[in-house]
Amino acid sequence: xxxxxxxxxxxxxxxxxxxxxxxxxxxxxxxxxxxxxxxxxxxxxxxxxxxxxxxxxxxxxxxxxxxxxxxxxxxxxxxxxxxxxxxxxxxxxxxxxxxxxxxxxxxxxxxxxxxxxxxxxxxxxxxxxxxxxxxxxxxxxxxxxxxxxxxxxxxxxxxxxxxxxxxxxxxxxxxxxxxxxxxxxxxxxxxxxxxxxxxxxxxxxxxxxxxxxxxxxxxxxxxxxxxxxxxxxxxxxxxxxxxxxxxxxxxxxxxxxxxxxxxxxxxxxxxxxxxxxxxxxxxxxxxx
Numbered sequence: 001x002x003x004x005x006x007x008x009x010x011x012x013x014x015x016x017x018x019x020x021x022x023x024x025x026x027x028x029x030x031x032x033x034x035x036x037x038x039x040x041x042x043x044x045x046x047x048x049x050x051x052x053x054x055x056x057x058x059x060x061x062x063x064x065x066x067x068x069x070x071x072x073x074x075x076x077x078x079x080x081x082x083x084x085x086x087x088x089x090x091x092x093x094x095x096x097x098x099x100x101x102x103x104x105x106x107x108x109x110x111x112x113x114x115x116x117x118x119x120x121x122x123x124x125x126x127x128x129x130x131x132x133x134x135x136x137x138x139x140x141x142x143x144x145x146x147x148x149x150x151x152x153x154x155x156x157x158x159x160x161x162x163x164x165x166x167x168x169x170x171x172x173x174x175x176x177x178x179x180x181x182x183x184x185x186x187x188x189x190x191x192x193x194x195x196x197x198x199x200x201x202x203x204x205x206x207x208x209x210x211x212x213x214x215x216x217x218x219x220x221x222x223x224x225x226x227x228x229x230x231x232x233x234x235x236x237x238x239x240x241x242x243x244x245x246x247x248x249x250x251x252x253x254x255x256x257x258x259x260x261x262x263x264x265x266x267x268x269x270x271x272x273x274x275x276x277x278x279x280x281x282x283x284x285x286x287x288x
Contacts, residue, residue, distance in 0.1 A: 002029040009249055011063070012036060015106025016116055020045040027052055032059040034245045038120045038269065039262030041111030046266040047288050050259045059248045060259040066121040067128050067257060068240035070230040071213045075129045075201065078215065084203025087130050092122035093186040095196040100146065100153045100169055100189045102161050108147060113167030115142065115269055119187030123175075124265045125210070126183050126199050132261070133177035135268050135284045140173025142276030145190075152190025173272050185272075263288060
């Protein structure tokens with residue numbers, strides 16, 4: 001397929017462990033690529049793909065439906081317009097009660113896990129709204145309290161499957177940025193808590209939540225909450241992703257979600273998992 005001259009672009013929607021091999025084959029054959037999250041199952045592989053895609057001169061884009069959701073695009077625009085002032089802190093969390101996916105073993109094997117599945121959305125979305133500041137360090141925790149014991153799955157899962165569990169089912173911590181801001185992010189595939197998904201933005205002029213979008217401010221001593229009505233169609237975000245990719249390929253529009261963004265997010269999420277494993281804060285090197 002990647003050698004077919006009739007094909008201009010390839011969407012890579014495989015398990016994490018296969019994103020890089022498939023995308024590399026595509027870009028080496030001059031195909032534009034749209035890669036689902038996360039960019040890879042490890043940082044070094046993500047870096048190889050980014051460098052190869054950029055050298056090939058093809059459109060290379062991350063497929064991130066949360067970043068391209070109506071609420072996120074709205075909050076990103078408000079941030080660029082200065083509505084929030086200085087964004088100095090953000091919180092993001094995605095919590096499931098019994099939501100471990102095992103219909104594809106890639107989810108629960110090494111290179112998978114909750115943080116690479118759900119956490120990447122919360123991390124990327126928040127980071128985009130914050131203006132994509134440069135990360136410098138991460139202090140995190142991670143582990144698996146449900147999956148390896150046959151608990152917390154979204155569907156009945158046989159022992160022969162859950163015995164293969166080799167990833168995190170929760171991770172969370174604090175990411176520090178060069179500009180002094182910080183992002184607290186949490187992701188749980190399974191927990192003894194009600195399901196929740198939320199992003200909260202803290203700015204010195206205004207703050208916000210993402211789901212549903214509400215902007216909070218205080219003017220002349222009066223507290224104001226601005227609830228924003230946007231499209232609630234879940235497929236709208238996917239339409240936005242596809243439309244932007246096509247615009248980049250056909251019209252040469254600047255890509256708003258290049259693979260290099262995916263590499264930076266990969267660095268942050270891998271640092272979170274590494275920090276949890278080492279039980280200490282870890283630095284993020286600017287080596288790419």
